[in-house]
Amino acid sequence: MAEKSSQATDAAAKQRIITHMNNDHQDSLIRYLKYYIQLSSFSARNAYLVDISFNDLTILSSKGTSHAIPVKPAMTSWSEARTRVVAMDGDAVIGLGASNITVKKYKPPRGWMTAVFVTCALTYLCFCRRANFEPGSVFYDTLLRNVPSFAKFCRVIQPWLFWFMVVAHVGEASWMAKSRLEKHTVRMFSRVWWMWVLSCFVEGLGSSMRFDECVEEEKAKKEGMKH
Incomplete structure (x- = not known):
């Protein structure tokens, strides 16, 4: 027994x-x-x-x-x-060469970061195709009809601006995944991983700053548990 x-x-x-x-x-x-x-x-x-x-x-x-x-x-x-x-x-x-601090949450933009996020998202949306700056498009007929010279300028720079943003933000998102998400063991392709990567792709630097804030918060929690 x-x-x-x-x-x-x-x-x-x-x-x-x-x-x-x-x-x-x-x-x-x-x-x-x-x-x-x-x-x-x-x-x-x-x-x-x-x-x-x-x-x-x-x-x-x-x-x-x-x-x-x-x-x-x-x-x-x-x-x-x-x-x-x-x-x-x-x-x-x-x-x-990793960290013993694991980030398990996503922190959304706030304050000025919200403005940057929205601005970048709208830029992607508006500049994704040249037709948005031509008569007959909802965007042109609603907002740009009375400023045709500005619409023409946007049409000219559309591919340059759009692809510059895509390439630059893909680079930032890749660096974010390697230098922060992998280092702090954010599980690849998890919901939190995707939220950080996509957020960085849209807004760039702001997401990295918020991630670093999460790391500091987790460090403070760990230190608090020792006392």
């Missing part, structure tokens, strides 16, 4: 660890796959812990491939699990 009770206790402890890691620390699981198995952010994005033993962690990649990551030195009891997984994550953070 005592042996069965011990086995049940071990099984329950093991399941609690698996559930906790999957629900609250997927960012660590992603880093494990990237650092210890050297998977890409794409392949590691849906990391899922399926098993844990005193000797290793078994994690599924986004492709459904199972990867065993050794726990060194091996644990002797489940009470050591928290210390070991934290230490492993610390090594992964350093090895990847």
